[in-house]
Amino acid sequence: MRTFTIPLTPPYSFERLLQRLKTHPDPQLEIQPENSLLRRVFRVGTRPVLTRIQFVGDLENPSLKIETSAALSATEQRELERTIRHVFSADLDLLPIYEQMGEEPELAVLVERFRGLRLMHDSDLFQAMVKTIIGQQINLTFAANLTQRLLALAGEEVADERGVKFLAFPTAEAVARLSTEELRPLQFSQRKAEYIIDYARAVVNGKVDLERLWAMEDEEVIAHLTALRGIGRWTVECLLMFGMGRPDLLPAADIGLRNGIALVYRMDTKPDEQEIRRIGARWAPWRSICSLYIWEAVGAAKRKEEGIRTSLLRDDKP
Numbered sequence: 001m002r003t004f005t006i007p008l009t010p011p012y013s014f015e016r017l018l019q020r021l022k023t024h025p026d027p028q029l030e031i032q033p034e035n036s037l038l039r040r041v042f043r044v045g046t047r048p049v050l051t052r053i054q055f056v057g058d059l060e061n062p063s064l065k066i067e068t069s070a071a072l073s074a075t076e077q078r079e080l081e082r083t084i085r086h087v088f089s090a091d092l093d094l095l096p097i098y099e100q101m102g103e104e105p106e107l108a109v110l111v112e113r114f115r116g117l118r119l120m121h122d123s124d125l126f127q128a129m130v131k132t133i134i135g136q137q138i139n140l141t142f143a144a145n146l147t148q149r150l151l152a153l154a155g156e157e158v159a160d161e162r163g164v165k166f167l168a169f170p171t172a173e174a175v176a177r178l179s180t181e182e183l184r185p186l187q188f189s190q191r192k193a194e195y196i197i198d199y200a201r202a203v204v205n206g207k208v209d210l211e212r213l214w215a216m217e218d219e220e221v222i223a224h225l226t227a228l229r230g231i232g233r234w235t236v237e238c239l240l241m242f243g244m245g246r247p248d249l250l251p252a253a254d255i256g257l258r259n260g261i262a263l264v265y266r267m268d269t270k271p272d273e274q275e276i277r278r279i280g281a282r283w284a285p286w287r288s289i290c291s292l293y294i295w296e297a298v299g300a301a302k303r304k305e306e307g308i309r310t311s312l313l314r315d316d317k318p
Contacts, residue, residue: 003067005056006081012062012115014055015294019116022171023141027148032236041158041168042083042123044076048168050158053084064088069161076229077091086245089118098133101293106264106283108292113300113311119292121245125210126203127169128243129225132235133195134188149186150196154178167249175200195230202228218246250287252276260294263301264312 018033030039036055041048042057066084085091094116099180101107122128134150135143154170154177175196181195202208208228213221222236237251251257252273261279262270271279283290300308 001067001069002077003065004081006064006066006085006088006090008062008064008088009093010060010062011094011116012069012118013059014062016114016122018118019303019305020296020299025304026120027144027151028167030166034203039160039166041156041166042080042087043171044070044072044080044083048156049080050086050159050160050166051080052145053088060109064090064282083123087121087123089245092118092289096291097289098288100283101290106288107283109295109311110264110278113308114293114296117296118291119242119245119288123169125177125213125239125243126172126200128239129199129231129235130169130196131193132173132238132242133199133230135238135293136192136231136235146188148187149188150175151181152187153182163176172200172203176204191230198229199231204304214244218249241291246288248285248287250277250280250283251292252280254291256295257291260298264294265311286300286315 002166014036018031021029021031028040028042032038038053040053041050043049047070049068050072051073054065054067056063056065063173064084066078066081072080083150098111098115099189101111130150133142134146138146150156151167155167156173158164158166158168178200180188180190180193180197180199183196184190188196199208201216203210208225213224215226218240221240222233223234224240225231226233234251234253237249239251240246241251257276258270258272261267261276280287280290297308297312301312
C-alpha cells in the first residue's frame with residue numbers, strides 16, 4: 001500500500017464539498033461521509049488507479065491522506081498527486097478572494113455561510129468536455145445517470161481487494177470507437193451522441209490537442225473549441241472552469257447562475273445575460289469562485305439546508 005499526504009491551503013471545508021456533491025452527484029465517486037472518505041479511479045498516464053482519499057484535520061488545518069494499492073513509480077506518484085491537487089483545488093488561496101467578496105454584502109453572506117468551499121475539478125480535459133456536453137440542457141441527476149451509463153459502456157473496471165468494482169472514465173480512444181447506435185438505447189439524444197463521439201474523434205486524430213489548451217488564453221480556447229460541432233461558448237466556459245480551473249469565468253448563459261443571482265440579490269425577475277455580465281464585472285478577477293458561491297446558494301436552498309433562506313434574506317445594509 002502506497003500512502004502519502006497532500007496539504008491543502010486553508011480554509012478548506014470537506015463538509016461543504018460533501019454538501020455540494022448531494023446536488024452534483026459524481027458516479028465515479030464512492031462517498032463515506034462518516035469517515036470523511038472518498039474512493040475513485042484516476043488515470044496515471046493511461047492506467048486506471050483506484051485511490052482512497054481521506055480528509056484529515058479541520059477547516060483551518062486541512063490535508064488529504066492518499067492511499068493506493070497500485071504499484072507506482074516515483075514519477076507516477078507525482079503525476080497522481082498533481083491530478084489530485086488539481087481536482088480538489090488544493091493550492092487555491094481563498095483569503096484574497098474572500099476579502100474582495102466581503103466588500104459586497106450579498107457575497108459576504110455567502111462567504112460566511114460557505115467558508116472553505118471550492119470547486120472540485122474534473123481530472124482531465126477530455127472527461128471535462130464530455131461531461132459538459134452530456135449536461136447540456138438536462139438536469140444534474142439525468143446528466144449523472146447518462147455519465148454512469150457511458151462509464152459502464154466504455155470505461156474500464158478496477159476492483160479493490162474485496163472485489164468491489166469501480167469504473168474509470170473512458171479514454172478518448174474508447175469513445176471514438178463508439179457509434180451513435182450504441183448510445184441511443186442509453187437515452188442519449190441523437191445530437192448529444194454525435195457531439196460526444198465527434199469530440200472524441202477530434203482528440204484522437206489530433207484536430208484538438210488538449211495539452212496545447214493549457215497554454216492558451218481563455219478567449220483562444222473558446223475560439224478554438226467552438227469551431228467543433230455541438231460546442232458553444234457556454235460549453236467551453238464550463239471546460240475552462242471545471243476542467244482547467246481558470247479563476248475568472250462568468251458563464252452568463254447558465255440558468256443556474258441566473259437563478260442564483262436572482263436569489264442572492266433578491267430580484268423580482270431573473271436577470272438576462274447582459275445584466276449578469278454587468279453584475280459579474282465587479283467580481284473580476286475571481287468570477288469563477290463568485291459564481292460557485294452563487295450556485296451553492298441555489299443548491300443549499302434545494303437541499304433545504306437549515307437557515308439558508310434566512311441568511312440570504314437578512315438585511316446587512318444600513
